Amino acid sequence: MTSDPAxxxxxxAARGGPVSHAVSRVARLHRIAxxxxxxxxxxxPGQEFLMMYLWDAGAVxxxxxxxxxxxxxxxxxxxxxxxxxxGHVRRSPDPADRRAVLVEATDNSCALLSDVERAWTSLExxxxxxxxxxxxxxxxxxxxxxxxxxxxxxADCPENR
Amino acid sequence: MTSDPAxxxxxxAARGGPVSHAVSRVARLHRIAxxxxxxxxxxxPGQEFLMMYLWDAGAVxxxxxxxxxxxxxxxxxxxxxxxxxxGHVRRSPDPADRRAVLVEATDNSCALLSDVERAWTSLExxxxxxxxxxxxxxxxxxxxxxxxxxxxxxADCPENR
DNA sequence: GCGCATTACTTGGCCGACCAAGGTAAAGTT
DNA sequence: AACTTTACCTTGGTCGGCCAAGTAATGCGC
Numbered sequence: 028m029t030s031d032p033a034x035x036x037x038x039x040a041a042r043g044g045p046v047s048h049a050v051s052r053v054a055r056l057h058r059i060a061x062x063x064x065x066x067x068x069x070x071x072p073g074q075e076f077l078m079m080y081l082w083d084a085g086a087v088x089x090x091x092x093x094x095x096x097x098x099x100x101x102x103x104x105x106x107x108x109x110x111x112x113x114g115h116v117r118r119s120p121d122p123a124d125r126r127a128v129l130v131e132a133t134d135n136s137c138a139l140l141s142d143v144e145r146a147w148t149s150l151e152x153x154x155x156x157x158x159x160x161x162x163x164x165x166x167x168x169x170x171x172x173x174x175x176x177x178x179x180x181x182a183d184c185p186e187n188r
Numbered sequence: 189m190t191s192d193p194a195x196x197x198x199x200x201a202a203r204g205g206p207v208s209h210a211v212s213r214v215a216r217l218h219r220i221a222x223x224x225x226x227x228x229x230x231x232x233p234g235q236e237f238l239m240m241y242l243w244d245a246g247a248v249x250x251x252x253x254x255x256x257x258x259x260x261x262x263x264x265x266x267x268x269x270x271x272x273x274x275g276h277v278r279r280s281p282d283p284a285d286r287r288a289v290l291v292e293a294t295d296n297s298c299a300l301l302s303d304v305e306r307a308w309t310s311l312e313x314x315x316x317x318x319x320x321x322x323x324x325x326x327x328x329x330x331x332x333x334x335x336x337x338x339x340x341x342x343a344d345c346p347e348n349r
Numbered sequence: 350g351c352g353c354a355t356t357a358c359t360t361g362g363c364c365g366a367c368c369a370a371g372g373t374a375a376a377g378t379t
Numbered sequence: 380a381a382c383t384t385t386a387c388c389t390t391g392g393t394c395g396g397c398c399a400a401g402t403a404a405t406g407c408g409c
Contacts, residue, residue, distance in 0.1 A: 038240035040301060043309030046316060046324065047218065049331040051237070054215030055366085056338035057208065058395095062367085072367095073395050076212070079199035090357060102396050104359060109394075126357045126404045140201060148204030155207060156337045162330060163207065169319070169327045170210040176317045177217035216396085219365095223397085233397095234365050251387060263366050265389060270364075287374045287387045356405070367394080377384070 050173075060153060064146040068139045069113065075143060077106055078115060081132040082140050088121060089128045115139075211334075221314060225307040229300045230274065236304060238267055239276060239293060243301050247292040249282060276300075 041048045062072035070078065080095045081087070093103045107130060110116040115136040121127035155163050202209045223233035231239065241256045242248070254264045268291060271277040276297040282288035316324050 038237070038244050040240040040243055040305050041237075041308055043305060044312030044315075046328050046331065047222070047308060047312045049328060049335065050215065050218050050315070051222075053331055053335050053338065054211065054218070056335060057211050057215070059367085060338055061208070061212075071394055076199070076202075079201040082201055083199050088357085093357090098395090099397055100358065101360080101398080106395075108359095124357085124405070126402095128358070144201050144204060147202055147208060151205035151208045154205075154211070154334055154337055158330070158333060162333075165326060166330045166334075167207050167210060169323060169330070170207065170214055172319060172323075173315055173327075174210065174214050174217060176315055177214065177221055220397085232364055249387085254387090259365090260367055261388065262368080262390080267365075269389095285375070285387085289388070351409085352407100354405105354407080357403085358401105359403100360399105360401075362398090362400105364397085365395090368392090369390105370392105371388105371390075373387085373389105375384105375386075378382080379380105 057150075057154060061146075061150055064150055065143065068142045068146065069115075070139070070143070074106060074110060074115075075147070077103070077110065078132060078136060078139070078143065081116065081130065082137065086129050086131040089118075089130050092130055218311075218315060222307075222311055225311055226304065229303045229307065230276075231300075231304070235267060235271060235276075236308070238264070238271065239297060239300075239304065242277065242291065242293040243298065247290050249285075250279075250289045250291050253291055 037045060037048060058072050061075070065072060065075055076096050077092065080092060084091065084095070089103065089107065092107075093100050096103065098106075107116055107118060111118055114133060117131045117133050119129050119131075121129045155166075158166070198206060198209060219233050222236070226233060226236055237257050238253065241253060245252065245256070250264065250268065253268075254261050257264065268277055268279060272279055275294060278292045278294050280290050280292075282290050316327075319327070
């Protein structure tokens with residue numbers, strides 16, 4: 028009676044893929060939680076990854092960003108336009124290649140780094156609450172396996188580094 | 189050297205939340221994979237859940253759908269409008285309550301049920317390839333725990349059934 | 350040097366998903 | 380019966396994300 032996993036009864040058409048269903052639900056909840064924590068920093072869910080990369084990488088070509096976050100180029104373009112408008116990012120033409128665009132986190136945005144770091148570890152703790160170290164490691168391991176699986180044949184992960 | 193989990197180096201700002209990062213990546217890859225499998229059935233990623241519920245539930249109020257898939261009402265409205273346009277769903281005013289709308293999967297869409305079922309189990313297999321039964325059960329268990337955690341305080345799961 | 354493929358981004362369109370606000374109808378209160 | 384609250388959806392706007400197609404510059408082969 029009270030034994031169903033979490034919140035929802037599984038639709039019968041999804042019986043063949045309970046884990047997939049769980050992944051979808053967890054993904055959405057996780058994204059929402061991340062969004063709430065990141066809202067304080069003025070970031071929308073998804074933008075964190077881009078900024079995290081830029082904070083590490085410094086001034087860099089947009090193509091590098093695209094490779095790093097592994098999103099559609101058009102997605103990155105639009106995200107960067109918005110991040111530029113909101114003052115988190117500076118873009119400038121690459122003098123060495125007139126097609127390319129150099130991207131860089133603004134000094135302003137760097138002030139958010141620690142906020143985002145805190146938010147991210149807080150999210151992790153919220154996500155993994157009640158799991159001991161062994162379980163966390165196991166979950167990380169299993170997710171890594173799953174990620175590998177999903178990369179294969181989907182051909183979304185660069186085979187060539 | 190070749191020991192990093194999957195495809196990507198973790199940004200330093202995300203060091204405090206490796207599992208969260210993995211969840212995000214897996215979520216996106218999983219959604220993409222689902223989308224590819226479901227494209228054959230004429231469904232966009234996300235619509236599966238709605239249709240799965242309707243196939244089980246028959247003619248039902250829109251508010252029931254909203255509760256079941258646990259999405260924003262406005263999201264459901266728009267999805268249903270599109271699903272109606274594409275012929276997967278029929279909507280009609282509820283004679284018993286003039287605010288409400290009754291929703292129902294069309295006969296046409298029911299023909300897709302088996303396709304979606306197959307797609308979903310195929311997705312599951314693709315996702316969990318190489319994991320033995322114990323690992324699968326463990327992953328399911330851990331995901332359920334995580335889901336519980338994310339429901340708390342986010343107050344997105346109905347406390348009240 | 351010239352043409353052609355490749356690379357690098359942009360634009361437009363579409364969908365899922367959110368929030369904020371609005372409008373209507375039912376239910377509850379007095 | 381009139382008023383207020385609550386439930387049920389819709390509309391409009393914004394974002395992340397995808398695809399398809401387009402533009403512009405570079406690089407490569409010849």
